[in-house]
Amino acid sequence: MLFDDDAPVRPNGNTIRRLRHERGWGPKSLIDAISAARVSATGLGGTITPNLLDGIEDQNEKIPYDTLCWIASGLGCDPIELVLHDEEEETDDA
Secondary structure, eight states: OOOOTTSEEOBOHHHHHHHHHHTTOOHHHHHHHHHHHHHHHHSOOOOOOHHHHHHHHHHOOOEEHHHHHHHHHHHTSOGGGGBOOHHHHHHHHO
């Protein structure tokens, strides 16, 4: 599966929250890890806001694929692991 960096994707907020909790992190720790991953990879600062993280974890809010990649880098996983698949969305809605 290939994605355009700016193409919106729907992340699996439950998976992101689960991975964050497995690491014993609160939201701020994940936001800091995303920032550190970005600085390490590009030399540029930047991260996501607490409100965006809430929207992602609570409502699977659509985000650009490159943002999903930064979240995955902060969590140390593959971005594809964090994409909400159609079957999961149907299950979550039921």
